[in-house]
Amino acid sequence: MEKQYVPKEVEQKWQQNWQQTQAFRVTEDSEKPKFYLLEMFPYPSGRIHMGHVRNYAIGDVVARFKRMQGFNVLHPMGWDAFGMPAENAAIEHGTHPKKWTYENIASMREQLKRMGLSYDWQREFATCDPEYSRWEQLIFLKMLEAGLAYKKGSSVNWCPDCQTVLANEQVEDGSCWRCDNLVEQKELDQWFFKITDYADELLEGTDKLPGWPERVLAMQRNWIGKSYGCEIEFPVADKETKIKVFTTRPDTLFGATFMSLAPEHPLVKSLISAEQQGAVADFIAQVERQDKIQRTSGELEKLGVFTGSYAINPLTGDQIPVFLANFVLMDYGTGAVMAVPAHDQRDFEFARKYELPIRVVIQPEGESLVAETMDAAHTGTGLLVNSGQFDGIENEAAKEQIADYLDSRGEGRKTINYRLRDWGVSRQRYWGTPIPIIYCETCGAVPVPEKDLPVLLPEDVELTGEGGSPLARHQDFLQVACPKCSQPARRESDTFDTFVESSWYFARYACPDYQNAPLDKKAANYWLPVDQYIGGIEHAVMHLLYARFFTKVLRDLNMLDVDEPFTNLLTQGMVCMETQRCAEHGWLYPEQISSGNCTLCGRPAELGRTEKMSKSKKNVVDPNLLIEQYGADTARLFSLFAAPPEKDLEWNEQGVEGCARFLGRVWRAVCDNLELIADVEVARTAEGAAAELRRKTHQTIKKVTEDIDGRFHFNTAIAAVMELVNAIYAFKLGQQHPEVLREALEAVVRLLNPFVPHASEELWQMLGHQQSVEAAGWPAFDAAALVADELTLVVQVNGKVRGKIEVPAAAEKAEIEAAAQADPNVQRYIEGKQIRKVIVVPKRLINIVVA
RNA sequence: GCCCGGGUGGCGGAACUGGUAGACGCAAGGGACUUAAAAUCCCUCGGGAGCAAUCCUGUACGAGUUCGAUUCUCGUCCCGGGUACCA
Numbered sequence: 042m043e044k045q046y047v048p049k050e051v052e053q054k055w056q057q058n059w060q061q062t063q064a065f066r067v068t069e070d071s072e073k074p075k076f077y078l079l080e081m082f083p084y085p086s087g088r089i090h091m092g093h094v095r096n097y098a099i100g101d102v103v104a105r106f107k108r109m110q111g112f113n114v115l116h117p118m119g120w121d122a123f124g125m126p127a128e129n130a131a132i133e134h135g136t137h138p139k140k141w142t143y144e145n146i147a148s149m150r151e152q153l154k155r156m157g158l159s160y161d162w163q164r165e166f167a168t169c170d171p172e173y174s175r176w177e178q179l180i181f182l183k184m185l186e187a188g189l190a191y192k193k194g195s196s197v198n199w200c201p202d203c204q205t206v207l208a209n210e211q212v213e214d215g216s217c218w219r220c221d222n223l224v225e226q227k228e229l230d231q232w233f234f235k236i237t238d239y240a241d242e243l244l245e246g247t248d249k250l251p252g253w254p255e256r257v258l259a260m261q262r263n264w265i266g267k268s269y270g271c272e273i274e275f276p277v278a279d280k281e282t283k284i285k286v287f288t289t290r291p292d293t294l295f296g297a298t299f300m301s302l303a304p305e306h307p308l309v310k311s312l313i314s315a316e317q318q319g320a321v322a323d324f325i326a327q328v329e330r331q332d333k334i335q336r337t338s339g340e341l342e343k344l345g346v347f348t349g350s351y352a353i354n355p356l357t358g359d360q361i362p363v364f365l366a367n368f369v370l371m372d373y374g375t376g377a378v379m380a381v382p383a384h385d386q387r388d389f390e391f392a393r394k395y396e397l398p399i400r401v402v403i404q405p406e407g408e409s410l411v412a413e414t415m416d417a418a419h420t421g422t423g424l425l426v427n428s429g430q431f432d433g434i435e436n437e438a439a440k441e442q443i444a445d446y447l448d449s450r451g452e453g454r455k456t457i458n459y460r461l462r463d464w465g466v467s468r469q470r471y472w473g474t475p476i477p478i479i480y481c482e483t484c485g486a487v488p489v490p491e492k493d494l495p496v497l498l499p500e501d502v503e504l505t506g507e508g509g510s511p512l513a514r515h516q517d518f519l520q521v522a523c524p525k526c527s528q529p530a531r532r533e534s535d536t537f538d539t540f541v542e543s544s545w546y547f548a549r550y551a552c553p554d555y556q557n558a559p560l561d562k563k564a565a566n567y568w569l570p571v572d573q574y575i576g577g578i579e580h581a582v583m584h585l586l587y588a589r590f591f592t593k594v595l596r597d598l599n600m601l602d603v604d605e606p607f608t609n610l611l612t613q614g615m616v617c618m619e620t621q622r623c624a625e626h627g628w629l630y631p632e633q634i635s636s637g638n639c640t641l642c643g644r645p646a647e648l649g650r651t652e653k654m655s656k657s658k659k660n661v662v663d664p665n666l667l668i669e670q671y672g673a674d675t676a677r678l679f680s681l682f683a684a685p686p687e688k689d690l691e692w693n694e695q696g697v698e699g700c701a702r703f704l705g706r707v708w709r710a711v712c713d714n715l716e717l718i719a720d721v722e723v724a725r726t727a728e729g730a731a732a733e734l735r736r737k738t739h740q741t742i743k744k745v746t747e748d749i750d751g752r753f754h755f756n757t758a759i760a761a762v763m764e765l766v767n768a769i770y771a772f773k774l775g776q777q778h779p780e781v782l783r784e785a786l787e788a789v790v791r792l793l794n795p796f797v798p799h800a801s802e803e804l805w806q807m808l809g810h811q812q813s814v815e816a817a818g819w820p821a822f823d824a825a826a827l828v829a830d831e832l833t834l835v836v837q838v839n840g841k842v843r844g845k846i847e848v849p850a851a852a853e854k855a856e857i858e859a860a861a862q863a864d865p866n867v868q869r870y871i872e873g874k875q876i877r878k879v880i881v882v883p884k885r886l887i888n889i890v891v892a
Numbered sequence: 893g894c895c896c897g898g899g900u901g902g903c904g905g906a907a908c909u910g911g912u913a914g915a916c917g918c919a920a921g922g923g924a925c926u927u928a929a930a931a932u933c934c935c936u937c938g939g940g941a942g943c944a945a946u947c948c949u950g951u952a953c954g955a956g957u958u959c960g961a962u963u964c965u966c967g968u969c970c971c972g973g974g975u976a977c978c979a
Contacts, residue, residue, distance in 0.1 A: 256896050260974060263895065268978080288979060301979085343977075368977040378979045386893095387977060460978060581974080682917070683904060689972080696904065699917050702932095709932090747908085757906065760916035767916090770933090835912045840960040842912055866946080880959055882911055890959045 044807070046708040048672025052799040056157055064815075065159045067115050069567045076112035077568045078104045079547055079607075081576030081584070084121045085145040085167070089152040091616040091654055091680070091692060092577070094664045098677040099613060099686050099755070100575050101158045105795040106749050108159070109819040115568050117550040118153065118160040120146050120167040123473045123539045131504040138472040139500060142169060152665065156673045157799055164553045168542035169472075173549065175495035176559035177541060178477040182488050183598045189235045192486065195465055199227035204509040206469040226329065231467035232476060232535070236590045240265055240459045243589055252609030254687070257581045264582045266460025271444045273379065273453040275300065275352040278360050282308060284352055287374030287458055290381065291447070292439035295428040296402035297379040298359075298392070300352050301345065301366035304328045306376045312363055314349025321346050321365065328367050343368050343391055355452045356429065356443075366391065374458055382418065383410070389418035402427050403436050464587065466538045469510045471502060473536025481523035481530040490524050496532070510534055543584055544591035547571055547606060560600045574607035575686075577615065585610070611753055614689035615653040618660040621646045628659040654692065662692055674797035675701045681755040681796060703763060704800055707793065710769050711786055711804045717779050719809070723787055724780040727826075731778040734768055735826050738785045741765040742822040745792045755796070762792050783808075791820050835886040836861040838870040854881050861887045 059065065069075075080100035083093055104116040120142075127138035146167055153160070166173055184190040197206045200217040206229070217224055236243075244265045247258045270289040277284060284300065302309060304325045313321050324346040344367045351360040368387065369378055382392035382399040392399050399412040405423040425431045425439050434442065447453030467476065475496040477489035489496055499518045502511040512518055512534040523530035545559070551568040552561035570592075576584075585607070592606040621629045623639035623646055633639060634646045654661045667676045679700040684690045727735040741761050748758035766789060775782045787808060794801035794814050805814035829850055834857065836844040844864040848857050858879055861867060867889070874891035881887045 256974085259896055263975065266978070270979085286979080290979080366977090368979095370978075373978050375979095380979085385979075387979080458978085578973080685905085688898095688905095691904080693904070693918090695918050697918095703917080705932090752908080754906095754908090756904090757916080760906075763916055833912095837911085837960075840911095840958095845912080878959060880911090882960095885911055886960090888911080888959055 044712055046705055046800070048674060048704075048799070051803045052155075052157060052673050055799045055802050056154060058802075059157075059159070060154075063163070064813075065114075065116060065161050066163055067113055067161055069564055071113035073111055073113040075115065075568060076107045076573075077115045077571045078107065078573045079117065079550070079571045079575070081574070081580065082119050082121050082543070082546060083149065084124060084126070085142055085149055086126060086656070087145045087148070089149055089156075089664055091662050091664055093153075094156065094676060095616055095680045095686075095690065096575060096577070096613055097153065097156065097158050098680045099611070099753070101156075101677070101798075102681065102749065102755060102795040103573055103575070103753075104159050105798060105815065106819065109791075109794065109815055109817075111818065115550070116160055117164040117553075118158070118162070119165050119546060119550070120149075120169075121539065121543055121546070122146065122167040122169040123536075123542060125470065125472070127472045128470065128504055128506075132506040137500065138504070139169070139498075142167070142472075155668060156677065159798070164550050166549070166553050168474075168539075168546060171495050171497055173542070173546075174474045174497075176549070177474050177537070177545070178489070178494050178496060179491060180545070180559055180595070180598070180600075181537075182477060182491065184234065184594060185488055187598065189238065189594060190232060190466075191235065192230055192232050194228050195231045195233075196226045196228050197231075198224050199229075200224055203507050205507070229467075229469075231465050232478075233463040233465050234590070236464045236587075237459060237461055239590055239593050240267065240461050242593060243461075243586065246589065246605055250605065250608075250610075253607075254610065254612055257578070257585065257610065257612060260581045261586055264461065264586065268458050268460075270456060270458055271440075271447065271453055272375065272456045273355065273447060275355060275361075275379070277312065277363070278351040278353055280311070280350070282311060284308060284363070284377050285375045286377045286379045287456065288379055289458075290384065290440070291443045291453070292425065292436040293381040293384045293402055294354070294356050294379070294443055294447075295425075295431070296381040296383050296400045297354050297361060298382060298398045298400050299361045299380045300363045301369045301378045301380050301388075301391070302348075302363060303369040303371040303376040304365050304367065305371040306365075309348070309365065312348040312350040317347060317349035321348060324365060324367075343387065343394070345391060345395060347395075355447065355450075362397070364391075364395070372462060373460070383412060383415065384418050384420055386418045386420065389415070400427060464538075464590075466541055467535040468538055469513070469534075470536050471498070471504060471511045473539060474542065475512070476533045476535050476537060478533040479521055479523060479530045480533065481526060481528060483528060484523055484525040484530075486533075487523055487525050487530070493524070510536075512536070540583060540587050544587045545595065547574075547588070548592075548595065548601060558600065560595070562600060562602070565600070566602050569601065569603045570605055571607045573609045573611065575611045575613060578612040578687075579615075581612065611686060613686045614684070616690050616692055617652055618654050618662065618692040620652055620658045620660045623647070630659045631662065633659075662694075667694075667697065671697060671701045672799075674800045675704060678704065678759065678796050682759045683756070685756055686753050703766070704797060706766055706770070707789060708800065708804065710766060711790070711807060714775060714779075714782055714786065715807065717775055718783040718786070721779045721783055723784040724778070727778065727781045731774050731781045732826075734772050734774075734778075734785055735781050736829060737765055737768045738781075738788045739822040739824075739826040742788055742792065742820050743827065746819070746822070749795065758792075759796060762789060765789055765792075788820055790814060791817060832884055834861070834884075836864055836867050837886060837888040838867060839890055840888060843867045843870055857881055857887055861889065 078100060080096050104114050108114045122142050127142050130136055130141045131138050181190060199206060200222055202220045202222040203217060216222060244262060244267055247262050250258060268289050270287055271291040272285055272287055274283045274285050345364040348363045348365060350363045352363050354361055380388040382388040382397065383401045384403055401410045401412050402425060403419060403423040404410060404426050405419060405421055410419055422436055425434050425436060431439050431443060444453065444455045475498060477494060477496045479487045479489060481487055499515050502515060504511055519532050519534060521530055521532045548560055548565050548569060552564040555561040588606050592603060595601040596604060621634055623629050623642065623644055625644060626639055626641050629639060629646055638644065639646050652658060652660060664676060679697050682700060683696055724735060744761045745758045748754040765785065769785050772782065790801050790804045791814055801814050831847050832850050834846050834848060835842055836846055844866045846860045846864055848860055862871065871889060871891050876889060876891055878890040
């Protein structure tokens, strides 16, 4: 008899079944085509949040859909397990990062399993596992051999009080986020990866990724920031030295009337004249006091100081003053800029401020600029003037010609400049992968021999947040014999940026237990590239660019044969929620508010901005509560039905009820009809009124297939199934046509499987099937069933809807026109008027144009 | 500033290549069932006029192209994201 829908029981049953049968394990020796589906792995922060639910629900729909379509689907899960929150927890609560991390993983794994996600759990790993570190360290050693990793001095944000390095986001208004002391810039020796060697390939690759969203590609292109220009050498008057500048506008060289150098420029010392000594020293001290963020904030006042030296413009021969300027950056271009005030807004303002000459060298068409009366720089196109032999040439052409001329005289050359910098990977932190290097006084930086890998993190450390990295104070860890000369040496105490781990984890999933190398080339080549990658838009540049870089490095190290890691990318929107705060207690969790008041003090809660759900703002919803109350299937369905995946989602639980109700409706539709359809086969054809339900069934199959495959419009796919269920409820001919009813019900159950797999399996079993619904495969639509005998056409007069007509599907144009004109309401509008034109859009409408 | 998105009922959203604007769901209102409630089932639901048939109006705003525009073009306003003294 009728069986109640109890989500908890159904979900437990099927989750156990999947675990016991290892339903989602895959191997490389399959007859089926492979499909690698991956969602960005989570940081084990402790609890699953709504963003995870959304991300993994989306992924699981695709995984189950592809599996039903007959693909050999790799769908793995793991943990991005190194990072600062573990250290902060240790500082605040005294728990060891390792313990904290693995405990979090254990509880999050349980939460994910309760969602019924179809992962191959055999392949699970955490990036803090020693096995993973071992292979990451080996990749680093190979990069070192290949010249792709190197060490250089670089400035970092440094808190002198905490004795530690701060990330940019840990600097608040120039002060340390923990102790409020002023942050300084400190020069440290750090390891870098030569991502700039791959700048061109990474850029060109953006044109070969049609499966990526255009905006992500645009962001990556901007980030790489390739610009074509020219390096020009300016001799310094009365000195042997030359200053090299980079410019994208060699066409304006005749207008260069002064020069601006970065205060850190290595030539600065040799350029300062005796009388400018004091002013320059003051200026440099002032700039040094500003941290990186202030320095590049844009609102900073443009300041400069004259060095006392002059450079010679190679084309005009004029002596031009050399300034230091706070807006010139040492790490872009050459750290020196030729200033053309007439044609660069920044130089224009600087020239006006310090009363420097302005020389117009490009005249826009139909205007004649005069330096004295200009109130802004002219940065557009025009013809060259005041430019000697180049006068009258269009400035775009002059870029080439002047560059060639300089080249022929040995005073400059065309160059390409990138905004992209090499990737600094050293972190002065404990909870990360140790960089496998040993420093020896005689042998220098010596790689740890492969046989000694992995370099393990010592566990007996004290984390206080002060005095720098605990590794740098851990003598047992630090003191080691030099692998080359056996003399006492010192181990590197820095660890890798955690982006290194996430740059190759997707490849390790192909062979998580492989013992001989980072990758089993055969397995990796079978599975890679990832066919569909799914994750948050916030990783559009960093993670996705680093992963692309690493893939190319692994290829060049002969560990892998693919060029790009992710063929198709789906960037999912954020889950947002309004923030609330109390005047006394700060941010409030939603459950700390009752009827608009803070439950701690009774004051009214103030409504804040709607923002991405985050622990720090306390605007979070615990998905567990949702799963407890409604079950995993409803939680999954709801997160998919609320909005298309790429859109931001403002959290609102009002729709949950509707999804739960819908599943109840599906359940009852099957249960209530079980007896009726017990012994019938699914329909192959249908006639008369029954054909309508059959048509709806096959239309739905078609629409859901198209919505999921490639478009990811899960909300409309679900809506289509809802329509079919509504049609089943409205179907009054079940007694006469049980086979049509069975076909419709089976279609609903199969189409819903990717969304609500537990309920689907249970219903499929109730429908009398031995094998699983997943094994039953994805339904195909019958094109013949889609064809209707009669069509409803809209009749317009002059573009306005005036009626609807029913015509046979095979009706000719003339027949349709006659029927349209016979419609009484249509006649009111065409009566006595001349018909100018009749437009018939097949299967849709007819538009009668009258005078 | 520059580069990407986006703006549709009370709400989330739909309309795929220019062809019935508002699918599906939520909320709201009404009804059936019930001693009652819950659950369930059915109906109404952009705004305005009308007893009704039906008509007018409506996709941020203003123009344009078209037989026909939420969709294409131009301009304006607003919102979101990215990025920035980038030479």
